[in-house]
Amino acid sequence: MKLNSQQDFLPKTLGEALKELLEKEQTQEMLNELFHLLKKYDLSSKEEQDVRNEKLAQLIN
Template structure:
């Protein structure tokens, strides 16, 4: 993933999640929704945003890789 100099807000991440929700595994989507009920550091928000960005256009292999990274973030930073 490319580096982005923009900081994404919690709302940006929520909107991106809503847009990709139908393409995500249900359990992961629910976990992310719960995770976003709390405040998180800017770095975490940016990382989540970019993992969700164009998720639907990614290959199955890339989606699986992103799923693992998303799960790791939610587990490490609860």
């Protein structure tokens, strides 16, 4: 799972919220968006990570 490989690079609260989200059934569209946002997260600049964090937070809410 992509989340597991990027968990250490995510803000702790965001990572935990994403983990909870994935414990419930999700649409394929949402899973694709999540995968896209997590892909190479660790290699992204701080600014790009901030943008992705905001988008990830929107997925959770």
